[in-house]
Amino acid sequence: MITSTLVSYRLAASDLDTTLQRVSEQSIVSREVEYYLENIGDVKSIDDFLGDSRLFSFAMKAHGLEDMNYAKAFMRKVLEEGIDSDDSFANSLTDNRYADFAKTFDFKSFDAATTSFTKTQQGTVDKYVRQTLEEQAGADNEGVRLALYFERKAEGIDTFYEILADPALAQVVRTTLGLPDAVATIDIDKQVEMISDRLDLETFRDPDALSELLNRFAALWDVNRGLDQASNSLIGLFGGTGQVGISQDLLLQISQLRR
Structure with a gap:
């Protein structure tokens, strides 16, 4: 079931x-x-x-x-x-x-x-256990992992640019606001304008408002993808088992530092 x-x-x-x-x-x-x-x-x-x-x-x-x-x-x-x-x-x-x-x-x-x-x-240790919880949740349903991850990060989000810099946070916001994934390809300043018109950063510091936002995300996640797809792993969001995918710039820096 x-x-x-x-x-x-x-x-x-x-x-x-x-x-x-x-x-x-x-x-x-x-x-x-x-x-x-x-x-x-x-x-x-x-x-x-x-x-x-x-x-x-x-x-x-x-x-x-x-x-x-x-x-x-x-x-x-x-x-x-x-x-x-x-x-x-x-x-x-x-x-x-x-x-x-x-x-x-x-x-x-x-x-x-x-x-x-x-x-x-x-x-x-506390961070390790929380990361493990989120990974295990994602093995069953990636939407749950996204919601738990957003809940953990929310209080420290100070700008919309921070959201857009993190593919997982951005996915939660786009889903919650009903924005198509294609929005991620447009100019970042336009994305910020689009999101800020619909969402207040103070929402992330209000437990009740944050809970309401994540409940909406969770419901829309299934609507948008269908229950049969809700547990599919979104490798691009978490870079496999970690948090965020590794950018090409970062890979270049790593290659230059190898010993």
Whole structure:
């Protein structure tokens, strides 16, 4: 029996703490969490961090960067330059996941003490469990994953340009507003104008308004695609198992950093 996106999303979101607890108790998740918490405190340098592929992969997945596990030279540059300078490597990238990663694992500022903070320990575990929940939801119904992802990111959205820079966020907004996917090909300023005429950014900071928006998205997702298609994986939105697809510019930068 196929469950609608709206029902599935409401079930997952209605008691999110309980849903996350169930995910954390899954054997494969609990094993990875246990290994991470037991070993991350022993990491005292970027070399230590990149040298333990299991720890590094856990942290990357927690930040939605799992598809970039292979790009260690790229991530080394992210970590070595940190985030203090406006023109640091992480801050120069349009995808703010890299700056978030560098902020969490701020070896540049804190050196050997970096992994002693809550954000690198339990904070990273919490992100890992949430990412796992969203991925598992997407395996059954990509619309549910999109809704959960948007819910997680919503409070930090300050401009419509941030939405359009993220294919998954943009898909939620277009679906909710009844805009065709072809809109993504027009001038970005015109897209912002089109969306801002129909949507207020304050909606994302009002829990009730956000819930109403995501309920509408979930209902329209099934209407637009049909229940038989609602669980199809949209590889272009999440880049496989990660958050966002890798751009050609980013791939070029990675190739230049390989060692």
